[in-house]
Amino acid sequence: MPPFEQDLPSALERQGVSRRDFLEFCSLMVATLALPTRYLDKVVAALSQPQKPVLVWLEFQDCAGNTESMLRSSHPPVADVVLDLLSWEYHETIMAGAGKQAEASLQRVVKEEKGKYIAIVEGAIPTADDGVYCTIAGRTALDIAREVCSNSAANIAVGACAWDGGLVRANPNPTGALGLQEAVPGVPVVNLGGCPHNVANTAAVLVHYLTFHEMPALDQYNRPLFAYGAIIHDQCERRAHYDAGRFVEEWGDEGSRKGWCLYKMGCKGPLATYNCPSVRWNDGTSWPVKAGHGCIACAAHRFWDWSSPFYKRLPKVPGFGVDVTAENIGWGVVGAVAGVTAVHAVGSIIRGNVSKLDSQKEGRSKEGSKPASPEA
Amino acid sequence: MARMVVDPITRIEGHLRVEAQVDGGKISDAWSSGTMFRGIELIVRGRDPREAWLWTQRICAVCTMVHALASVRAVENALDIEVPNNARLVRNLISATQYIHDHIIHFYHLHALDWVDITGALKADPAKTSQLAQSISEWPVSSTAYFKGVQDRVKTLVESRQLSLFTSGYWGHPAYHLPPEADLLAVAHYLQALEFQREFIRIHAVLGGKNPHLQSYLVGGMSTAIDPNWPDAPLNPERLDFIAEVAGTAKKFVDQVLIPDVLAVAGFYRDWFALGAGPGNYLSYGAFPQGRIQDVGRYFLPRGFILNNDLSKVYPVDPNKVAEYVTHSWYEYPQGNNVSLPPAKGETHPKYTGPKPPYEFLNVEEKYSWLKAPRYDDHVMEVGPLSRTLVAYASGQPEVKAIVDGVLAKLNAPPTALFSTLGRIAARALETQLLANHIVGWIEELRQSMGHGDLRMHNGDKWEPDTWPRTAQGYGLFEAPRGSLGHWVEIEDTLIKNYQIVVPSTWNAGPRDGKGQRGPYETALLKTPIADPERPLEVLRTIHSFDPCLACAVHVTDARGRTYARREI
Secondary structure, three states: OOOOOOOHHHHHHHOOOOHHHHHHHHHHHHHHOOOOHHHHHHHHHHOOOOOOOEEEEEEOEOOOHHHHHHHOOEOOEHHHHHHHHOEEEEEOOOOOOOHHHHHHHHHHHHHHOOOOOEEEEEOEEEOHHHHOOEEEOOEEHHHHHHHHHHOOOEEEEEHHHHHHOHHHHOOOOOOOEEOHHHHOOOOOOEEEOOOOOOHHHHHHHHHHHHHHOOOOOEOOOOOEHHHHOOEHHHHOOOHHHHHOOOEOOOOOOHHHHHOOEOHHHOOOHHHOEOOHHHHOEOOOOEOHHHHOOOOOOOOOOOHHHHHOOOOOOOOOOOOOOOOOOHHHHOOHHHHHHHHHHOOOOOOOOOOOOHHHHHHHHHHHOOOOOOOOOOOO | OEEEEEOOOOOOEOOEEEEEEEEOOEEEEEEEEEOEOOOHHHHOOOOOHHHHHHHHHHHOOOOOOHHHHHHHHHHHHHHOOOOOHHHHHHHHHHHHHHHHHHHHHHHHHHHHHHOOOHHHHHHOOHHHHHHHHHHHOOOOOOOHHHHHHHHHHHHHHHHHOOOHHHOOOOOOOOOOOOOHHHHHHHHHHHHHHHHHHHHHOHHHHHHHOOOOOOOOEEOOEEOOOEOOOOOOOOEOHHHHHHHHHHHHHHHHHHHHHHHHHHHHHHHHOHHHHOOOOOOOOEEEOOEOOOOOOOOHHHOOEOOEEEOOOOOOOOEOOOHHHEEEEOOOEOEEOOOOOOOEEOHHHOOOEEOOOOOOOOOOOOOOOOOOEOOOEEEEOOEOOEOOHHHHHHHHHHHOOHHHHHHHHHHHHHHOOOHHHHOOHHHHHHHHHHHHHHHHHHHHHHHHHHHHHHHOOOOOOEOOOOOOHHHOOOEEEEEEEEEEOOEEEEEEEEEEOOEEEEEEEEOHHHHHHOOOOOOOOOOHHHHHOOOOEOOOOOOOHHHHHHHHHOOOEHHHHOOOOOOOOOOOOOOOO
16 A cells, blocks of 8 residues: 555645645635734645544534535535545435444544544534433434543534524423533533534634644634624625615515615624625625525524514614624623624634523523513 | 344434344345434424524425425415515526435435445546546546546545545445446546535525525515616526526536436446335425416426326325324324324324433334324325326326436336336436426526516515414425425414424335334335345435435424423423
């Protein structure tokens, strides 16, 4: 067997992807992460390692939306991520093996790569009735999550369900579903909320981790600031219409056709933080507001309960400019996040105490009842 | 005699387990079990019916949009709302895009590795692979250098001993029969299809803001307002040009890559035309309205069902004849364990009675799945592309008839060969081709409608809840790529009182019913040869031919809504 001469750039080169293309990709990652350009060399070096880091992707109470989003990755192309950048050794939806062979793969990683591998989790974890609402190979999701996520080097929760229980946890939470950090307390978790996650952000987090061996700067929900630090309303392409008082008043009216502000149709953009308007979806093609529908704040904490009813207009939002934080909105969950995220402070790492935060939050809104709504 | 367990069944959506009895190298009995439950129908209760689609869409993202469409149709049916023609066209375009995208991902990324040995590709001569490719297709990406590059990439993976997604495959299994050149061709197209799907789905981004989980449906129409003169309109001539251009690539990819690949693979596995037959009953709700939703006779894909493999008769569908058993499902009916109840009258309580995890085997004599067993007038029904194709074929839909007869002639096979594992694969590919033939024309229809000055995209007459009756009931039917889908909604005092969903994979993957009749997966696995019970490749072939979606399949209704409302965690 020939020696392992294959690092990523030479592997790519053999498929006709030039070193120049590879450098372009690295530059893009540096830009997405808002890193100074002098870090480019470090990114290039990190991604050129011959031994690929191992990744496992767990799916629990999920819809595979985050998997599907991952398959849409264009920068880098998904095939490069799963074949060249990482050794992607367990992922139910797309892996070759099944049954015993699949489980043996996972067990090998947990034992032989202990403390070195990355675990991505998708879907909520049911905790009611001893976890019988989700089993894989006869084991409960909770059992698997505990084992895999406590032996890994890093855990990334992708999508609303893995972060905070998402839709599965919405009232009345029939299965006692929780997100990873609450179901398996004490393990380090980076949360990439959204329904689903935007793979552009997840790719950037992976690249950051592979380059620096640590996660990018996080907010108090352990979400990367570069993706969750800015208010959607402030980045919205329709913002000028809001400031000028031009609103869609009815679906299909003149305002709808001219791309006016959707605030009166229930858009939650003024209270949501995410880089959705700038990164957009499917290779930057569009995002919900561009398709004429309001934002539902899908990247916000416990959004299913507090952001609905989705067509109900937010209470009067005072006119605020792009340089004022959402703290001025004076509203619960998102206000608290935006207040500390300090949009332009990428680089300062804020690692909030999640469990402390959660206990404060639970104090505000008991499980099973509707969390604070804008009207509350 | 040995009990074989495959859990998890991978390369599907969701959590599926199969247990099978193997006698003399063949499966003598099989049990299909869904092992995950969320309770989404309980979660939407008490919420605004206009947003039910946003919630129910999250049942599944592999089948993204299908539940959104069935949901808005159910509410529109309950409130008697007719959507404008433009909204019908946009909905059909989103659905057609979903069919094409979903079927291509299924063949290459969820199913191909059951037939293609990745390591076989290493032995291929790239020059011969190039010859093979050029002999079956005009597709231009077929040079020796190209296939050499793909082979090198596989070599790099294998030599690194880090096989990534391919780590746990059944390489070298005796049931693999493709020559190495075909293996290499398929691996190359696996990678090309990854690129294709990513580009093609940008149609959904334009029409829905994003994929997965589109965000442009509205009860009464779509949010994608259309205007020929306004650059910021969600749909305008420039954006229609863009999606028409992307849609145009589908026909070429399907005609020149998917169809030749499916035919080539089928040619090497002809014995699978005689394996994997389901119950012989096929149901389709029909899809792609060409006029008002009520004009079922004008659907592009017809509604109907077939019994006992008899293609001489297509029966009309009565949605009231759908009913579900829980005899072998982890639920209770107050009316007893052996009765079936229609979705609109279901009163179901989840109650897990399976073994305590971790467990080795399920107790298949009792309850063994989170899926119920839906039946149509007590008939076990197979749903999906094969059922739609057979119903269309038997109904005499001229285009379907031509396309099916053409392929059967090429394969030198009679129509009865379609009742099989390969039949499902062939039907799915042909359906992809059928829609790829039409999608650009449907975009053109929308452009012409806009050009003639029809800018209506939403009917707002009943948007405000104060225009609604105090109570209303309705249902929305759709053929999702995986088969017949129905949502049932009951509205009271402007909120959802009850919500039920009967999903394609529940039909196909459900357990035995009160009469002991096996579900379609369980029937299709019978007589499957098993070369090596430790490596159940043959089980995957037949199960994957149905394209399972288990997140969709598990659901529950609870008319009183009390069982869980008080559960605290």
